[in-house]
Amino acid sequence: MSILKKLAGETLSYGFSTILGRSLNFLLVFVHTWAFLPAELGINVKLYGYMAIANILYTYGMETAYFRFAKEAPEKYYQLILTAIIATSGAFTLGLFFFAEPIMVSLGYPGKGIFLYWLALILAIDAITAIPFAKLRLEQKIKKFVTAKIVSILVNVGLNLLFLLILKPIHSGDLGQTLPAFLKALYVPEIGAGYIFLANLIANASLFYWLKDEFKAYRWRWDWEAFKGLWIYSYPIMFMSLAAMFNLMFDRLLLEEFLPEGFYPGKTSQDALGIYGNCYKLSVFMSLAIQAFKYSAEPFFLGKKSESNSQSNLALVTHWFVVVCTLLWVGVSVNLFWIKTLFLRQSIYWEGIGIVPILLLANLFLGVYYTQSVWFKQTNKTYIGTIITLVGLGVTLLGNILFIPVYGYMACAYSFLASSMVMTVLSFIGGQKYAPAPYRWKSDLGYLALGGFCIYVGGLDWMSVPLITANLGLIIVIVFIGLYEFNWRSGKPQLKL
Template sequence: MSILKKLAGETLSYGFSTILGRSLNFLLVFVHTWAFLPAELGINVKLYGYMAIANIVYTYGMETAYFRFAKEAPQKYYNLILSAIIVTSGLFTLILFLFSDPLMAQLGYAGKGVFLKWLALILAIDAITAIPFARLRLEQKIKKFVLAKIISILINVSLNLIFLVGLKPLHDGVWGVSWPHFLRDLYDPSIGAGYIFMANLIANASLFYWLGTEFRAYRWEWDWKEFKSLWIYSYPIMFMSLAAMFNVMFDRLLLEEYLPEGFYPGQTSQDALGIYGNCYKLSVFMSLAIQAFKYSAEPFFLGKKNNANNKENLALVTHWFVIVCTLLWVGVSSNLFWIQQLFLKKAIYWEGIGVVPILLLANLFLGIYYTQSVWFKQTNKTYMGTIITLVGLAVTILGNIYWIPTFGYMACAWAFLLSSVIMTLMCYVGGQIYDPTPYRWKEALIYIGMGALAIYSGNYLGQIPIPMFFTQNAGLLVILAFLLGKEFQWKGWKPQIKNR
């Protein structure tokens, strides 16, 4: 079972940097809301929202293309793909530079064009460094990958603290007025929340230093014929990623639009959106696990063919992915009674906590979809991924429009779940037609079914007069006992995964 140990170890390593990054960014929310009023932070919320979409356009699926083609000629495709990204990033950034002032005026932030320029540079750096990072993943240089990511995150956090906790209060006189003028003048109030972009830009620029070896290994290379092949492979992935992004975002847009007035007594549609949006954040536990797994699994299964990344091992890895994510789903859902108090400080948000188990399950199916998507990336049928994702997007939109007037924000969660299930089924059927893999789908359904029973059994066991922690987690213990008996064999006190 070395393949499981290998991917588990790599997933934990990638997961460490991902979780640390999210945790520190969550810390920055406290810093930003302490330093600025909501109206001052509006520009950051809006521009970073657009940035999530622009990031997909800047890389246009070339990261996945690198994993797919680099196995044939690693240095050649590293040079070619990085050359393409440098050219297109330069072009996109130039366009944003030229039209930064009118674009920002159109968004309602006249005179703030410099912020869009900084953002354009951040996008260019993100896109250009994505390929060296992909090379590190392909070459399994995990420590360097994690170290570069963590140092960049720490620089960003440190600069935010310097600008907003140090220099801004100093300028405003919070730390007293006896400080020298040159220190107080280091902060420019006209930049304000723009210091958040500045810190991000400086932190991102530091990556050129930490990835110096990878950039020194790069040589300019161009081949129109090869680039055309790369483009044909990668552009459907770009559209797939854009559709996936809209799939995640649309429910919040439609909730405010289609929720009937007075649906929730004493609450506006904005209140309902705030409750749903903040409860939605608790599904990040599953998203983090999936992202960390993708970092390790994508280069492994799309890389050079060998005895380890065969169909049987893909099925084995998917089987254990389902088990781990099911345990995570049950573990979080069964403990929401105290998790909600820890993360959602105001009791009004607890009204929407019922969406969390559904959203976690939706993300679980989305994770299964990502593990199965190897088939259309390996067979160069990436357009199939675009079709599947567009179907999922259509289900999300129609489900929200039809159900929100009746079920409120619960409709958003159920529509997302239905979309994820349909995408997973379509991906499975397509994979079995074009590139069959012996997935253990019956066992997956058993674990997911047991997970659902474990979560909802807590509603009935809660009536027993024992501490809630035990009644809510009884189902989880049953699944763990089943897992130990079914998946492991015991030699003394030492468990070993069964060979099946």
């Protein structure tokens, strides 16, 4: 019980920053879909897809390596890993600066090299600040971590509102023609959706203020022998993360390429990409839960071995992860009928809403995989994680290439789901061989089956009050959790363990 309280408390703390921050960022979907048509946002969907992959190359598994090795010599490995990240980030960023224009031309966006400059700087800042943030997590300085993350996101949201809801309408004359000319000149139409990148860059730069103490404590340090050990541990994680990110992003990278012309009547492939990419953002609710849990669980289970982070507790934590995420899966899925009107402001985006329950479930399986993946990080068999993730990537690629021409962006969603399920099963099999844990897999599968049934019930049109009809399934799940997971004999609920 204590392990659940500890991880739940830390997850809620990290989750506060993650959920509040991502929720504020999520509200930007409202702003972006109001300010731009799907084709105009296509460049953001595509470049952020590539950026997510590049971010892994910039950190190359060193964040996880820090958690694994810092317990031996915290200061030594903090200095060494941050030195390596600063050096490589500088080299990567200079390379992107040098080849910015040719890269953007090859992507179909000539004259947009400035966007890649901004993205390269964002990548460098993300990588360099990742290790100080990892240090805060290891030292359980949650308040500072939360503050830095939230302020950065508030800056990002504020700048998006300034650029797109104030300066853009002023320039177009939507706020009146009598405003001073200099206000109209503050917005440059040629930048357009690129203001989203610029806001992101300025917000990221603000992180250095909050991490100033961690950077003051830093000293340039190098040790080839020690770095070799770090690299041997981390490079399989890098490849695993790359494969995992390709898994998450390849659908958006392949959709525009493999979607036949005229597949969606009256819409281009860029329109389809914009619709899919922005509906995809509605699955952020599950991603938030996974990210918040990883922030607390990773340093805990990769720290010094103790009775509290045993395999039985890992199984218990995994079970409750499934329970909570099933509740989230059902809750979001049955309420999409009003969520879509709130966040996707133009009706052109609504036709892609069917992908959301599928993506939520795919992310749920991915979260279970991340939870189980502790076993190969603890046993230094990170190469197995790479193999599992590459298999998942193969499933994604095959599904997208074969079925996008037939089913459009629905193929992207189902391919992601199939990939996540395959990785979860393979990780479970490997974990039971090398580090067995008493997972409650029958109960967990039962929750997923119940969740799927309740989403189906919520979609039935048999009452005149949609909100009540839709949430009937959610009520069923809540009641089932209360009866199955808690003992009520004493008059108040007690958790069954």
